[in-house]
Amino acid sequence: MGSLSPRLQHLRRTLAEIDPNLGPQFCEQARGVRLGVGAIDAALGGGLACGALHELAPVAPIHLAAMTGFAVGLAARSSGTSGTVLWIVTDFAAGEGGGPYGPGLDLFGLAAERLVMLRVPRAVDVLWAMEEALRCRALTGVIAELAEDVADLTAARRLTLAAREGAGFGLLLRHRASAAPSAAATRWRVSASLSEPDGFGGLGRTRFELALVKNRRGPCGRWIIEWDHHECIFRAPLSVAVAQTAFDRPDRAPAVRTG
Amino acid sequence: MPLADVQAMHPGIDVAQADFEADRRLLEAIADWCDRYTPLVGLHPPDGLTLDVTGCAHLFGGEAALCRDLVTRLARQGFCARLAIADTVGGAWAVARYGERAIVPRGEVDAAVQPLPIAALRIDLEIAAELASLGLKRIADLAARPRAPLAARFGETLVQRLDQALGREDEPITPRLPLPVALAERRFAEPIAREADVLGTIEHLAHELGRVLERRGEGARLIQLALFRTDGKVHRLEIGTGAPLRDPPRVRKLFEDRLAALGDACDPGFGYDVVRLAALVTERGDPVQTGLAAPDHEAELAYLIDRLGARFGLRRVTRLVPQNTHIPEYAVAAMPAHAALTLPPRSGGEGRLALRERCEPGWGRASTNPVTAPHPRPLPTTRFARGRRGAQALEWNEDNLHQDSLGVTRPIRLLQRPEPIEVTAEVPDGPPVRFDWRRVKHHVAHAEGPERIAMEWWRDRKGNTLTRDYFRVESHAGARVWLYREGLYGETEKPPRWYLHGLFA
16 A cells, blocks of 8 residues: 555545544554565555454364464464463364363464463354453454354454454454355465475474455465464475575574583 | 141141251241341351341331331241340340340340240250259249259250350351441332343442442452342342452443343342442452553453453453473363462563473473473474475484474364374374374374373372373374374273374464
8 A cells, every 4th residue: 555645645544533433444554463474464465454353264174273373373473472362262162173272372472371261152152252352452362263153244343343442353263164245354264284394204384375365455365374483473485405494594593402 | 746646636737848958048048138137147047047237227217117127028028037136146046936025125135034934045955844844944043053063964055055145155146148348238119120220229339339448448359249129039149350349330340241141040020129239358459550651451451351251250261371290181271360360470571482491380392391301302202204205304414403392292272072083003003194083084194203191190090091192193184183092002902092182283
């Protein structure tokens, strides 16, 4: 949006002042969480928008964890080192797909001290709790899991409006992709992708295959990215065999001491 | 008299089994209702209640008016009650059951109790009969006797009961419900039934309660709302908070959420005539200067947690707290968030690397046990690779010795219960080649392991828990799972079984 004429920018700002509900679409400075992958950040107009609702769904049930990992990575990137994230899940969804596990979350950059968990009995309670939580400015992110398809267009619209009042973004994790229209700012289909083994032939960095199927601020697209758990950032994958990781970068992770 | 005799005399008589449990519940319900007169209500099973009305009677227009009010209201509910007001618990007990007057004036309990029969002393009927056979029929006869022989023959209890009735020994009332620190209440001539009215009343009461608490420099951690229905039922709702609370709109909002969650469980019926708000637990809560620029995020978060807790129950809002164990399912405990808020922070804002290097009970590697794992980098486990990359990866490159010791070794989702799966492995002890989970076949591309996790010996009371060998496995689709084989080949008769325990991102 950098190419807009100053006059148009001024008009948009005036409009945003008149009707605050128009805010995020018209406000140039809308804060975004950068993923760290240039192509995706560009498509998202500078990063995943805060104060908005985003929907994630796995391509197949086995990719549920990949979607979780992507969401946790995003939440970790948004909250820095101190923000608090609320995770809402129904009893049923937790029974189906397991609950988020502390040590695993930590390796995705979200320290468990910063997480508050909420277990609710019914799926509609997820929507109520998410709406309340999105309004709370103390949270940097709200993650809600839905195993049932209860979030219709009205619900998503309500959540979007609530998210505009708050500080963080809302991530709606659907256990099954929904074909119904939604008011979310972006919709993602996430699946895991076969990773490159590390130097010992074991499992390498986690690799995600992302499909951005809806984007209000830019084009859609498909990417394969990796999670760098040292620096807590997403990266475009580099083949280990082709290019070694640079060791002389000034900001690289501190080397692990031995002995 | 035996039942057969009774039925012979009155053939049409109704017979019912005595239900002591139901009697007790009824007595407790009446005690709850009596809470409207005084917060200090004690039970005297099977059929008595003690109310401490010290300093309460004037609120109802004096002791006589209070008695009238109590008897009429109970009569309207279908109970026939006898009551007495006296200086001592024992005196009131005796006068209510055996006396004539309802109200014994101050200082006259001695005179009122002396002429009553000995059974009025709350003693066993056998002892009373024995005393009667000795010619001691009234309390006055007993009070005039030397005490030592009485105590020697009939036990200490008799003398103690005598002293308690005559006010020579103190007798505390054990309250049925915890005594509130502060309370505010409102009575209505016309019962209220609309939710908005109740909420408005709550806010008013919260104002009054807040003033009392402010004078004490405290805030409420546990607030109880008691709604007295006109037909005698009492609804009690409790709200716990994470931080000391005085703010009336917030109290109202918390109860609004709570009432919304309860729905029909809190049926107003014909309306409530008394609404009472009581602070059961308080804590020092000094006023905090709020900044103009930066909003107080901590307080806002505490409020959100309180609201979610009020709606769904405080045990449903949790924080994950690491435990000092290496058993995966026990390594995390969910603590109620409102309790965890008051805990000191575990790590003083350090990054996650620092946290892990300390090797303290925290998240981390499989071997974060401080005793067994002083090594910051775990020993390399055997890694298996299938397919093209295997041979290439085994080239022993100096750079590659920077093994990824912070690699993701714990899943991001842990199933509540490990799910049994079908697994095919090349060799019995080897990693899986194929596994079926929820009726879908997955082919393994890479596998890593085993990581052996045995039960801690001090937990394993029966000594029959099996060893688990965990494998991290990546399917051809890229999905990563955490599998384990329970038991070892050759150790048990049955072959080891495979389970899927978690999902990696």
